[in-house]
Amino acid sequence: MDIFSRREFINRSAILAAAAAAGPVVGADSKPAPTAAARGAEKLRVAVVGVRGRGMSHVSGFLNKDVNCEITTVCDCDEAVIGSAMKKIEAAQKAAPKYEKDIRKVIADKDIDVVSIATPNHWHALMAVWAMESGKDVYVEKPATHNVHEGAIMLAAARKYKRICQVGTQSRSNPGMRDAIAFVRGGKIGKVDLAIGLCYKTRNSIGDTGLKMGEQKPPATMDYDLWCGPAPLTMPKRKTGNGTVHYDWHWFWDFGNGDLGNQGVHEMDKARWGLGQTRLPQYALSFGGRFGYTDDGETANTQLCLFDYGPAAKMIFEVRGLKTESYKGAMVGNIFVGTDGYVVCPSYGGGIAYDKDGKETQRFGWIKDEKAAQGGRFGGSDQHHFDNYAKAVRSRKHEDLNCDISEGHLSASLCHLANISYRLGREMPIATAEIFTNNKSFNEFGKGLVAHLKANKVDTEKTLGRFGYPLLIDTRSQTIKNSGDDEVTAKANAMLFREYRKGFELKEIA
Numbered sequence: 419m420d421i422f423s424r425r426e427f428i429n430r431s432a433i434l435a436a437a438a439a440a441g442p443v444v445g446a447d448s449k450p451a452p453t454a455a456a457r458g459a460e461k462l463r464v465a466v467v468g469v470r471g472r473g474m475s476h477v478s479g480f481l482n483k484d485v486n487c488e489i490t491t492v493c494d495c496d497e498a499v500i501g502s503a504m505k506k507i508e509a510a511q512k513a514a515p516k517y518e519k520d521i522r523k524v525i526a527d528k529d530i531d532v533v534s535i536a537t538p539n540h541w542h543a544l545m546a547v548w549a550m551e552s553g554k555d556v557y558v559e560k561p562a563t564h565n566v567h568e569g570a571i572m573l574a575a576a577r578k579y580k581r582i583c584q585v586g587t588q589s590r591s592n593p594g595m596r597d598a599i600a601f602v603r604g605g606k607i608g609k610v611d612l613a614i615g616l617c618y619k620t621r622n623s624i625g626d627t628g629l630k631m632g633e634q635k636p637p638a639t640m641d642y643d644l645w646c647g648p649a650p651l652t653m654p655k656r657k658t659g660n661g662t663v664h665y666d667w668h669w670f671w672d673f674g675n676g677d678l679g680n681q682g683v684h685e686m687d688k689a690r691w692g693l694g695q696t697r698l699p700q701y702a703l704s705f706g707g708r709f710g711y712t713d714d715g716e717t718a719n720t721q722l723c724l725f726d727y728g729p730a731a732k733m734i735f736e737v738r739g740l741k742t743e744s745y746k747g748a749m750v751g752n753i754f755v756g757t758d759g760y761v762v763c764p765s766y767g768g769g770i771a772y773d774k775d776g777k778e779t780q781r782f783g784w785i786k787d788e789k790a791a792q793g794g795r796f797g798g799s800d801q802h803h804f805d806n807y808a809k810a811v812r813s814r815k816h817e818d819l820n821c822d823i824s825e826g827h828l829s830a831s832l833c834h835l836a837n838i839s840y841r842l843g844r845e846m847p848i849a850t851a852e853i854f855t856n857n858k859s860f861n862e863f864g865k866g867l868v869a870h871l872k873a874n875k876v877d878t879e880k881t882l883g884r885f886g887y888p889l890l891i892d893t894r895s896q897t898i899k900n901s902g903d904d905e906v907t908a909k910a911n912a913m914l915f916r917e918y919r920k921g922f923e924l925k926e927i928a
Contacts, residue, residue, distance in 0.1 A: 462811060464532045465491035465524045467545060469503035470664050472559055472586075473536035477503050479804030480534065481510045487808060491530060493518045498639035499664065519641055521545055525552050532811065535559060536586075540649045540673045543568035544924050546823075550581040555811050557804070559586040560687070561679040562826035566834045566896060567915040569827025574927035576816065576823050584807040584819050585826025587687040591802035594768025594783015595688070598761055601771060601782065602692045607756030612859060613693050613733045614745075614753040615685035617677050621719050621739035623711040624666050636663060648922035649673055669715035671841075676717030677737045678833035685752055686735055687821075687829035688763060692754050693731040697893045698828060701726035702835040704886040705843070705851050705864070709876050710740045718884075722851065722867050723836040724860045734863055735836070740874040745866075766799045831896070838898075838913045839886030842906055846885050848878040854885065 464480045464487050466473055473494075480487045489507050492515050494500050500517060508514040518524050521541075524533060525548045533549040535542055535558040543563050546556045556576075562585045563569045576583040589595045602610055627634065634653055636642035640663070643651060649672045653663075668674035678686075706721030719739030726732050746753055751764035759779070763769040768783015803820065810818040848871060851864035868878050887906055890899040898910040918924055 461486055461488045462531045462808065463488055463490045463529060464534055465489075465493055465518075465527070465530045466503065466534045466536065467493040467521055467524065468535065468537035468541075468559075469494050470496070470499040471536070473534075474503060474506075475800050476534045476536050476557070476804075477506055479800055480532075481507065482801055482804065484801075485804055485808040487532070489515050491516045491518055491524055491527065493521055493524045495519055495521075495642075495644040496637060496640035496664070498637060520644060521548070525549055525554070530554060532557065538645075538667045538673050539675055539679055540564045541647050543572050544648050544918075544922060546572050546583060547575045547924060547927075550575040550579045550583065553579065553581075555582040557584050557586065557807055558823075558826070560826065561675060561683040561830035561833055562823060563830045563834070564673075564675065564679075565914060565916050566831045568924060569823070569830060570896060571924060571927055572823050573827055578927055580814070582807070582811045582814070582816055582819065583823040584803070584810065585821045585823060585829075586803065587684055587821050587826065587829065588799040588803035589684060589688055589766050590691065590820040590825075591806050592766055592768070592783065592799040593802065595763060595766065595799070598763050598769030598771075598782040599688070599692050601769070601780070602754045602756070602761050603694055606759075607754065607761060607771065608758030610693065610754050610756040611729075611731050612755040613689035613731070614755065614863075615682070615689040615733065615735040616738075616745055616748055616751055616753075617680075617682045617685060617736070618738045618742050618744065618749040619677065619681055620741055621669075621677065623713040624669060624715050626713050646919070648916070648918040648924065651919065666715070669717045671716050674717065675833050675837060676721070677719070677739065678721065678723070678735075678836055679830070681750060682735060682737060683829055683833050684766075685750065686733070686832045687825070688752050689733050689735070689754075690829055690832070691825075692752065692763075693727070693733065695727050695731060696828070697727075698831055698835070698891050698896060699725040699727050699733070700891055700893065702832070702839055702889045702891065703855065704836040704840040705854055705867075705883055706737070706840055706886075707848070707881075707883040709848075709871055709881065709883075710874050717837075718840060720867065720871065720883075721836070721840065722860070722863055723832075723839075724855065724857060725832060725835075726857075732857070732859070733832075734860055735832075736863055736867065738867075738870060740870070740876075742870055742873075834914070835889055835891070836886075838910050839889050840884055841913070842910055843884040843886035845882040848876065848881050848883040850885065851883065 466476045492503050532555045535545050542558050546558050549556050668680050704723040706718035708719050721737040723735040747762050748764040754761045759773045761769050761771045771780040806820045816822045854864050892899050900907050
């Protein structure tokens with residue numbers, strides 16, 4: 419199956435070749451664009467974009483009295499979903515905010531200081547860059563980007579226009595998590611050279627419509643052309659009706675990045691943070707597939723990824739979308755493995771330290787018991803993250819951010835690199851995952867993944883999984899180096915960016 423058309427391949431390749439020749443995009447210093455932001459003690463005026471789901475957390479975060487903000491505008495291309503946000507804001511501020519359907523009107527509004535973005539992934543980078551070019555600061559949901567090169571452009575925009583851009587991986591602001599990571603990086607469990615990230619969340623079938631792409635109509639209340647924006651103007655198939663357009667986009671490549679870019683980016687971000695890695699890995703590899711049912715979804719519901727930073731550190735990340743047990747007390751979270759012990763950081767709450775014999779030695783955050791350690795949300799990460807952002811907007815120092823766009827770009831890129839490896843891979847029986855690489859830890863997880871699929875009645879001898887193309891990465895230019903197959907390497911590099919629809923182009927920052 420072709421990943422994209424020859425025309426799109428040529429367009430992407432030309433853009434990336436020019437960017438690679440110029441070296442990494444970091445953005446030159448320049449005078450900031452005219453702005454009304456950071457007016458000392460005055461309220462920051464905020465527009466929240468996308469309010470059906472995650473955007474409501476943005477509404478709550480900016481309504482909190484400690485951030486001293488006013489939500490002046492709500493923007494969503496589907497007018498049917500704005501009711502809860504409008505009512506909540508009006509009740510808190512005693513005045514209704516303005517409603518805009520089109521993000522371009524928000525960008526043009528000189529009375530807005532901050533644009534807070536909670537849209538589908540494919541819009542994140544373009545909205546953020548438009549906002550920063552217009553002199554606005556940005557809070558953008560995870561993953562920061564839909565593809566690798568978008569992150570370089572966002573970073574360039576933030577530095578050139580002197581904007582404050584925070585990415586919504588809120589665990590970085592959780593006090594318990596910060597204590598756990600400090601413990602890991604402080605050598606308290608010895609040398610840490612392996613971080614394991616987990617996303618064990620059941621993802622049910624979205625159904626098989628039997629329709630061809632585009633046969634189903636979008637909601638009548640939605641400006642679907644605007645919803646697609648930079649992505650192709652095609653309607654993903656939805657068995658359960660138009661309502662799922664607001665979530666199932668995660669499982670379609672044009673709009674989402676699978677669970678790697680949904681829950682997974684939180685855990686990969688924490689894993690990279692704990693390892694202290696501030697660049698892309700030298701090598702990335704992924705195996706997976708959509709197992710256990712047949713539906714219209716395109717992304718993997720089961721995926722195992724390896725990121726190699728050289729002798730100093732490696733990262734393993736695993737997605738399980740079928741029913742499973744926890745791993746070392748975590749369903750969603752991280753395990754940091756050191757020479758003298760390990761630390762388990764389940765979900766958003768903090769962590770538990772163990773010695774080499776598995777005896778608990780210390781707890782961080784508000785994890786009270788083993789049941790709590792296996793999943794939920796703890797510690798008020800969201801509000802801490804919004805508080806941190808508002809302070810950085812006022813200080814005008816991106817170094818004050820707990821997750822500056824430079825960090826968000828690197829963590830999102832892990833998702834994208836693994837997905838590129840996966841999509842360019844070849845199909846083989848799932849059982850092959852038990853001996854996929856020469857990395858002992860990765861093969862152990864491969865065996866565990868095969869056993870997990872067997873437990874879910876997947877025939878691992880006959881069912882085919884996709885075994886990824888190994889990516890050798892030039893960490894300076896953030897491109898894929900040749901690794902034996904020129905044609906596939908060229909396709910991998912082309913997938914670092916995308917072709918943007920006319921009127922929604924994301925351009926390089928000079």
